[in-house]
Amino acid sequence: MSEQAQGDVHNVFSGGSATYVIQGRDFGDVHLHLPTPPTSPDRAAVELARVVLAQWRDEAGALGLAGNARLAVGWRADWTVADHREHIGADVAGSTAGLADLAAGFRALPAQRLVIIGGPGTGKTSLAILLTLQLLSLHDATQPVPIPLLVSSWDANKEHFDVWLARRIHEEYNGLTTDLNRARIRELVRDRRVLPVLDGLDELPPLLRSAALAGLNKAGTDGAPLILTSRTAEYTELVEEEDVLQAAAVITAQPVDGAAAAKYLRDSSHPQRTQQWQVLLDHLTSHPEAAAARALSSPLMLWLARTVYARAGANPGVLADESVFPDVVDIERHLLDSIIPAAFPSGPASPHQPRPVREWGHAQAQRALGFLAAHLTATKTKEFAWWELHRAKPPTVLKAPVLVACYLLVMAGSSRFQDWITGGDPLQAFQVAAGTTIALICGVSGGMLLLLSQLWKGPLPRRLAAFGRHRSRIPGLFWLLVFLAPIALLLTRDEPLLALGFIVPPLLMMVVGAPADTAQSVGPRALLSGERASTMLMLLGVAPVIGAIGSLAVAQVPDRTVLLGSWLSGTAGVAAVILALSPWTQWLLAKVTLASLGTLPWSTMAFLEDARRVGLLRQIGGVYQFRHAQLQARLAAHRRGSGPLRRRRRSGTRAPWPVRPLPAASSTPQEGRVPGYVGLRRRRGHPPIYVIMWTLALLWTGIITFEDGWHDPGALQTVGFFAVLPLVIDLLIPPLTWRRAELRLDEEGVEFALGKRTLRFEWRDVATVAPRLFEPPLGKNDDGTVMLHLELTPEAAPGSRIRVNSTGWVALWPLDSPTGDPADATTPPELHDALVRFAGERWRPPGTAGLRR
Structure with missing residues (x-):
């Protein structure tokens, strides 16, 4: 065969998986080009x-x-x-x-x-x-x-x-x-x-x-x-x-314009139901500035409208009827009423979801979110913190009887344990009781110090990270001494060092019980896990140490039964005190109570996380918030049974000291007066009440123990009375007391009068008057309260009685804001007129740019 006749042979095989490939002809080399296997x-x-x-x-x-x-x-x-x-x-x-x-x-x-x-x-x-x-x-x-x-x-x-x-x-x-x-x-x-x-x-x-x-x-x-x-x-x-x-x-x-919204609704509707959407579609296209177009410019509201009116026979055209829905807020509230059925899925979850949203049921989700919304509205806050759940009504009502029942159970169990371990010997029983009482005194003392440390910030959950955050600065030998000191004292029985046993336990509870910084927390679950771990650490590490301290009181007794009994009984008593003070225990009691009533699901944290994932809640540090203020208001209204709401004005109901206005305000060319009643709120669970009463209970416990007065039937009742009394006082004292207040404005300045106390600011010392978010001195940094604030000039020197917040503003008078936004605040007409007349250019009404804290 000639060279020209032979030609080239070029065979290509690709894209297959054959076991054998045969190269035809016998000319030239065979080159195999296989794809590089992926790494x-x-x-x-x-x-x-x-x-x-x-x-x-x-x-x-x-x-x-x-x-x-x-x-x-x-x-x-x-x-x-x-x-x-x-x-x-x-x-x-x-x-x-x-x-x-x-x-x-x-x-x-x-x-x-x-x-x-x-x-x-x-x-x-x-x-x-x-x-x-x-x-x-x-x-x-x-x-x-x-x-x-x-x-x-x-x-x-x-x-x-x-x-x-x-x-x-x-x-x-x-x-x-x-x-x-x-x-x-x-x-x-x-x-x-x-x-x-x-x-x-x-x-x-x-x-x-x-x-x-x-x-x-x-x-x-x-x-x-x-x-x-x-x-x-x-x-x-x-x-x-x-x-x-x-x-x-x-x-x-950018917001969705009317034409894009109409196209989306048309394309997403059932092909046979396009006609029922036509009125709304035409309205969105021809009236892009109308209330319906502005309301549906949000993807959330657009999705809600599509979901709510997708069924056959629905009438989405009603959204275009301004006689039914005159403004944007009315349309948003109408659609928000249907957000829970639309947000929570029904039916089996997709197998491709690594963590699918659970099927909670629309009724259960409505009850749970409605309860949370009503609870937040009642407590005048936007943030739900799990460690505050025990302040809700059902857990609060049950707190006192549960505490009394637990107290009686612990005392009865301790008495039976002492009788069992001592074999009924009255002398040994007294010695065990004495050691137990000393341990309880140490434990309650540590608990009282914890309560005192919460005076300014309120009860906060703890995290092991908080306990060990600065551990590198503390020598390990110090912590070893802290834990070994009671054991050494017990073995050496050195009475002059007995005072150390009363100092170590409270300090130990203070250190291990240091609260976490919830503002920097990475999530509610992390805080809950940290509090649970901290409680377990105190139960397994601190309680036995304090129980050993109690054994020092009977250390001179050679009987090991007495030492063991006083240690075990004291440890159990201290553990009960730790559990009573733990935010984790209070959360557990509140959750079980509300779940038993059907108000919250048993897996409350999982439900809250799912509500965040579907867009109803948002997470801010260690707390949850409703993603939309209107949603919280709507759910709270339904929880109270008031049904659909219209916008209405309230007088200071969002303020920490709300104002109940008088029938009329007076105004003259020289002066403007806005009278009212200021409600002074008292926070429940205020530590001083408990500290005072529990101190008396400790004193009586010590007196009764050392005078051998436990045989008196009234001894236990006396101690129990002082232990339970602060709970009763806390429940009976009204949370709100009203005092008359007045705001006066004239050409020289503005004055706030509360009873006999007055605060006056001259206009020359005031740079700006504006509604802003209130920054409480204690607790949360933002509870959604809007107040009239004054910004003082750099030359002004506020007195010691005037509290200036972290941004340099002074809170003066509560204002109503249905959304908790200063831009939506409502200024009473007489107050607005007086500010325009006397404050002049200093007055920046709601809606002015730059009114954020």
Whole structure:
């Protein structure tokens, strides 16, 4: 065969899995070109992208963000809070054309770092989820895997961002595939093959928010990709006070316009039911500034409208009827009434969800959230702290009888134990009782010191981190001496050192019982776990030590039975005191009580976490808040049985000392007077009441013990009387007492009079008068109360009787705000007129920009 006839032989086999491949002809070499097998990190990245896509595809479907009727959320670039343009390297232009534009713009950023900001309900999270799905659909081996996570669980002061990111990915996706083990996830994070999509920077406490921004900048020095969401106000304040997110572009999520809302509702409706939507669709298109269009500019409200009116025969056109819903608030409240059935899923969960939301039932969810809303409204706060649940009505009513029952049970059990271990010997029984009493005195003394330490901050949960936060500064020998001192005293029986036994236990309870900083807590579950661990530590470590202290009282008795009996009985008594004072025990009692009544589910913390995941609650440090103030008000109203509400004015009901106005206010050209009654609130569980009464109980216990008066039937009743009396007083004293007050304004200044006490401020010393959030001197930093505040000039010198808050403002007079926002505060007409006339340009009415604390 000639060379020309032979030609070239070029056979290609690809894309198959044949066992044998036969090369035809016999000319030339045979070259096998096999694809390079993927490495373990490559397989892990592919698997991670697959499971994340499956999870968030279902999440987007549940939120109405997926499918052919995908909601178009617009955005625009915001350079006022962004880094320098040359550091960012590209621009993300505003658009509503589609997610492909946003994804392409994001990938064009050299550092691939983006911040999405916007007001409440404007679609920040929706935009982040949609961008995540778009990036996942285009994912290849060269691009990082986007993973949405809540940033509210990160404590930047204790954990590097990369460590936290790897841990959270492992917690969410561990076990779903064989390649996603802990070591492989750390490799993906190290090699920047993960794109964290962090939602809710604003949900972090302010201190942790600043630390988080610094941590993100530190972790991103090598160009780590990142997407971050936050409310505009919180992020702007953070940028002004701290720094920008380096190399990150910033976009603002835009409200949904009327045309986009109409298209979404049309595309997402049943094809045979489009006609029932037509009235609303036409109204949204032709009246973009009407109440319906402004209300449905929020993705949340748009999703609610679609869900509520999806059934056959529904009439969504009623939303366009301004005679029924005259303004935006009315429409929002109407839709909020149906948010629980829409938010909590029914039916089996998707198998692709690593932690699906449980099926709680709409009735159970309505009862639980309604109770929490009513409880928060009654206590004039926006924050639900689990350690405050025992202050709710049913647990509060049961607190006294349960405490009395436990007291009687402990005393009866102690008496029977003493009779059993001593064999009925009266002398030995007395000696055991004496040792037990000494241990109880030490334990109650430590408990009293704990109560005294809570005078200013109130009862707070404890964490082992708080106990060991500064342990590196304390020599280990000191802690060894603390625990071994009672044992050494017991063995040496050195009476001059007996006083040390009365000093060590209270100090030990103070140190181990140090409260955690709830403002910097990484979550309610972490606080609950820390309190439970702290309680267990005190039960297993502190109680036996204090029980040994009690044995010192009978250390001269050679009988081991007496020593053992007094130690065991004293330990049990101290353990009872520890349990009675533990926030974890109080939480457990309150939860069991409310769950038994059907008010809360037995897995209360799991329910709260699910309510946060479906968007009804938000987490701020160690507490929960309703994500929307209107939602709390609506649920509280339904809990009280008042049904749908119209907006109404109340007089100072949100204030810590509410004002009940008099029938009329007086006003003259020279002076304006606003009279009222100021309600002085008394916080229940005030420690001084307990300290005084329990001190008397301790004194009587010591007297009765050393005078051998326990044989008197009235001895036990006397001690029990002083132990229970503070609870009775606490329940019977009215929580609110009213005193007459008056606010006077004239050309020279403003004066607040409460009884015989007056506070006066000259206008020359006042820079600004404005409604602002009240900052209480004790307890929480923000309870949603709005008050009229004065900002003093730098030259003004406030007296010692005037309390200036941390931002330099003085609270003067309570105002009503249905949402807890200063911009929504209602100023009485006579007060507004007087401020306009006498304060002049100093007066900044509600709604003026820049009224945040």
